[in-house]
Amino acid sequence: MSEETSFIYDLGVVGLGYVGLPLAVESANRNLSVLGFDIDESRINDINKGLSPIEDVSDSELADVLKNFTATSDSSKLANCNNVVISVPTPLTDYQPDLSYVISAAKAVGENLVKNQVIILESTTYPGTTIEVLIPNLEKYSGLKAGDDFFVGYSPERIDPGNQEWKFKNTPKVISGIDANSLEKIKIFYESIIDETVIVNGTKEAEMVKLLENTYRHVNIALINELAMLCKMLEIDIWEVVNAAKTKPFGFQSFTPGPGVGGHCIPVDPEYLSFKTRQIGKPVRFVELAQEINNSMPSYVVTRVSELLNSKDKILKNSKILILGVAYKKDISDMRESPALDIIELLIEKNSDVSFYDPFVDNVVISDTNVTKELSVGNFKNYDMLLVLTPHTQFANINFEAFENIVFDTTGSKFIKSTERI
Ligand SMILES: NC(=O)c1ccc[n+]([C@@H]2O[C@H](COP(=O)([O-])OP(=O)(O)OC[C@H]3O[C@@H](n4cnc5c(N)ncnc54)[C@H](O)[C@@H]3O)[C@@H](O)[C@H]2O)c1
Structure with missing residues (x-):
């Protein structure tokens, strides 16, 4: 040496x-x-x-x-x-x-x-x-x-x-x-x-800072996801609620509902925290509940897709569904842990005819099979539903109003003219 x-x-x-x-x-x-x-x-x-x-x-x-x-x-x-x-x-x-x-x-x-x-x-x-x-x-x-x-x-x-x-x-x-x-x-x-x-x-405190930051996000996303599902049942528009609540200049940080959590950090880091606390025989109860709620969002989305199709006298089987955005967040290509993968898998299990459009992602493989990629935004007419899972900025250029069937936006983006939101 x-x-x-x-x-x-x-x-x-x-x-x-x-x-x-x-x-x-x-x-x-x-x-x-x-x-x-x-x-x-x-x-x-x-x-x-x-x-x-x-x-x-x-x-x-x-x-x-x-x-x-x-x-x-x-x-x-x-x-x-x-x-x-x-x-x-x-x-x-x-x-x-x-x-x-x-x-x-x-x-x-x-x-x-x-x-x-x-x-x-x-x-x-x-x-x-x-x-x-x-x-x-x-x-x-x-x-x-x-x-x-x-x-x-x-x-x-x-x-x-x-x-x-x-x-x-x-x-x-x-x-x-x-x-x-x-x-x-x-x-x-x-x-x-x-x-x-x-x-x-100390280094332990610095390591814990990161886990606090991401567990905080994970738990708050779960809270708003749970409230979104409950508000739907109560016929309350969660987006109106969030937008109004966030005008409070103190004591409130806004989180928005979505189709689940993805990426390398939010779904993974709280598990690192749980692993450590289990060594002292203690679960992090908030983490466990948040995981349960966030992990349930893909199947909730598929249930809503089914209900929306039924409302138009259609069923999941053989319905043509175009997924808009498969990356775990907007304007990037990263698909690690993306909830879109779970949603597509669930839809395929129900024999829906699924394609995707994502300007950042070339391939989506589910159970060794390539999901069909729609190459341009011009061919949407043939679909029974457009299902927005990632709010890529480029989607602002899509003329959603020209689409006659259901536009189900799970991201609540202002620029997406949806017929339904989560
Ligand atoms: N991606 C994010 O947004 C983000 C944010 C904050 C923290 N982190 C954390 O940062 C770390 C890295 O994440 P990332 O997203 O950059 O990962 P990544 O997968 O994008 O990149 C990791 C790189 O490390 C290389 N690699 C693997 N083993 C190696 C080794 N033994 N020697 C040299 N190179 C090796 C891989 O080939 C790859 O290029 C993770 O702990 C992650 O949780 C990621």
Whole structure:
């Protein structure tokens, strides 16, 4: 193990996905020299050619920073990085937190660790991961001691893909270190690329911040989804209620109902919290209830689809339904955990004839079968129903009023002229 302290790169990013690539690009943009490390060779090749794999970074933004940024699958180059940020996936496998990517990233970093490096975990995870999982692996593979030989901290990522207002630089960044020296180094690093840092006392607190933020969203979405279903039965327009309630200038934050929750964070992160609290024999009751409600939304949507068709003397079987939007949120292509997948599957089980239209998504595969993609917005006449599941901005160009059959909008978007809303 060398004791090198002058580094070729200011930053090494491990995992060049939705979180890691924007961090690498923004840092390179601020004239930091950046190395990106990923195990996906084709992603590395694309990035080095200036082809971005994610919407939040355009090809031209990427190409512009390549003088300061290079991607590699050679982990030995991580030894040349002053700061190393780990942003690899933390999914659920069999409904349990799966830290295998964090552990393999820690191995790659640990095997190449040199004295005085700063290692920061950004992957979302349960409290305790930095101390209980990351550091033991870094020490095991490096033979060095955290705190004495190298610096460690945790900083949750708040990136919101597609958000045009709150971006990487102006979103305050929560930071933590395992000791004062680590914290100081981490603060200096983030303040070189981000407007504002927020210090919390320990890595467990920083890990918990992210879980609080996403559990808060998960629970509030479940609350409004439950109220939407109840309001429907009470013949109350939930959208009128939400729009009026949100005029209260204090004490109320508005959430809107929808077809369920998707993405890599909201459905997954609360499970990480539950996993941790179950270790002390306590469930997070709010999380369990929220999961039950949010997970029931796809079947609620299908029930409503069936009722709406029945009201026109049609049935689900053989009805032609066009799904508008399959990504889990607007204006991006990410379909991870998208409720659209569950809804399409349920509709196919009922023998509906389902197609989809999504300007961001090329393929939807359900049970090994490709769902037909409608290529243009001109062919809607043949459908019994347009079912809006994602409010992509481009849908504002669709002439919904010209469509004679049902437009069922589960997203409540102002620009969608629907005949029915959730
Ligand atoms: N996507 C979001 O909006 C978001 C927001 C906040 C936090 N997060 C969290 O950030 C983390 C990363 O999420 P993401 O959405 O960027 O994931 P992603 O799937 O988009 O990207 C992860 C990248 O890591 C690479 N990778 C996997 N194992 C690796 C290894 N051992 N070494 C190097 N590279 C490896 C993959 O090839 C991939 O390119 C997760 O913990 C996630 O929960 C995501």
